Amino acid sequence: MTYTQEGVRPIAYVGRIPVSPITKRRLRNFRANKRGFWSLIVFLVLFAVTGFAEVVANDDPILVQYKGELYWPMLHDYPETAYGGDFPTKTDYSDPFVAERIAENGFMVRALIPYDHTAVDWKLKEPSPTPPGGDHWLGTDDQARDVLARTIYGFRISVVFGLLMTLFTTLIGVAAGAVQGYFGGWVDLTFQRVMKIFGTLPMLMVIIIVASFVEPNFWWLLGVMVLFGWPWPVGYVRAEFLRARNFTFVRAAKALGVSDTMVMFRHILPNAMVATLTFLPFTLAGSITTLTALDFIGFGLPPGSASLGDVLAQGKANLQAPWLGLTGFFVLSIMLSLLFFVGEAVRDAFDPHKLFKGEAAAGKDAASGPRAPAAAQAQGGGA
Structure with a gap:
């Protein structure tokens, strides 16, 4: 740990990256939530494995x-x-x-699994769907395709879709909320009317209508869902900008000639991102669930694409093959549970009560430590 030139503000380093004390306390609080910390590790391992799906299942x-x-x-x-x-x-x-x-x-x-998500096993000894066995660890679907391979590819495309949707909606929503809250007035009113329009249009109905004359694909679905999903962080960012735009440090920066863009994104935005960062894991889980639901009802990715919604649809269409429905259910449940646990850990990391609780306890111990020997010496001297 080093100190600034003033000798007052400590700066911690993670490797060669400088980390502020408050960030260090947030990381410590995140690791203190064991369930959320290990859920993040497990989720990253699963995503890394599925990221090389062509090497694992091909x-x-x-x-x-x-x-x-x-x-x-x-x-x-x-x-x-x-x-x-x-x-x-x-x-x-x-x-x-x-x-x-x-x-x-x-x-x-x-590869470890000699099938990809489109490969059909023409050498099955019984009609598909076949139960789990040595050749197909999770069985096959009604088109003789390996369920485990389709699950691996479906996990990857669901997470990638959710990450991209979360990224784009967060960037657009944060920018819109910052502009609304900082300028206010007619700018705020105009954006609020635009959000009312997007909030009243049913996204699912629009996708169903457009899918009737346009073949859906990954990027088409992503664009439509980003178009209707960007307002989610606007409220949190807008409220923080409305509160902070009249603070003394903002007025001082503007008096010194700092541009509005610099004031917004350098001085106010870091304080406004706390609530947004807390909700990111839950937004990612919601994006994955939306894609799964669209694939389940047949308005998602093109037919034949690997997706968790297609695995669930296979289970619904083949009730005599319970391994199909159970596979989709458990994979989706484990994935969403891991994301929710990570979200709880992120919430604890940014919780102001937990953020300074450990600091206060450490200060109390440090303050009471030197006085204890002195009190003991005084008591002994009096005796």
Whole structure:
């Protein structure tokens, strides 16, 4: 720990990054919430694993060594003739003939799960959907696709969609709330009327109407949901700007000629972001739930895409295969529970009562420590 030139304000360092004392206390309070801290660790591990879904679950090998040459089927498509086959089409590495040719002249490294989210297992010994087993750890759906592979890919696309939606809605909403609260007057009234319009339009109905003549995809859904989801942080930021714009330090900055943009985003915004940061994990969970609901009713991602909503829809359509519904339920429940626990830890980190409780206790102990020996000496001297 070092000190500033005044010698009064300590600055902590995490690695080489300077961290203010209040940020250090927030990090300590976040780690003190064990459930939220370990939930964040588990969620990051799951997201990291699914982030490399092509390496974990893929019907194409990661690496093929054939007659001294290296091939990367995961990155490039190779014809069957490259391995001594007869057809110039894309190689089917599950074909016994191809597998035998590669084994005789080299080797191939396959993924842990030899299926991706679109691969159909044509060698099932019973009609699909099939129950969990050695070949398919979570069984197959009614189209003979591996449920575990679709769950891994669906987890990744749900989290990525939720992160992007949370990022864009937060940026737009914070900017709108800052402008409203700082300038007030007709600017505030105009933005409030715009928010009323977006608040009264039913997002689900708009998506259903537009989906009737436009094929939905990832970016189309993201754009529509950001268009209707940006007002969520406006109220918190606007209220803080309305409160802080007449503070002494803001008036002093404006008197010194500091621009409005600098005052808004340098001096007021850090104080206004506390409530917004607290709600970010819950907003992420809500974004994931919205995408899952749209996929479940058939107005989400294009048909065939890997999604948790499609897994749940498969379970609803195949009640005789309970592993489908249970898989979607448990994966979604675990994901949302982890995010809610992280949100509780973030709330504790930014709670002003908990933020300074430990500081006050430490100060009390430090103040009472030196007096105890003195009191004991005084008592002994009197005796």
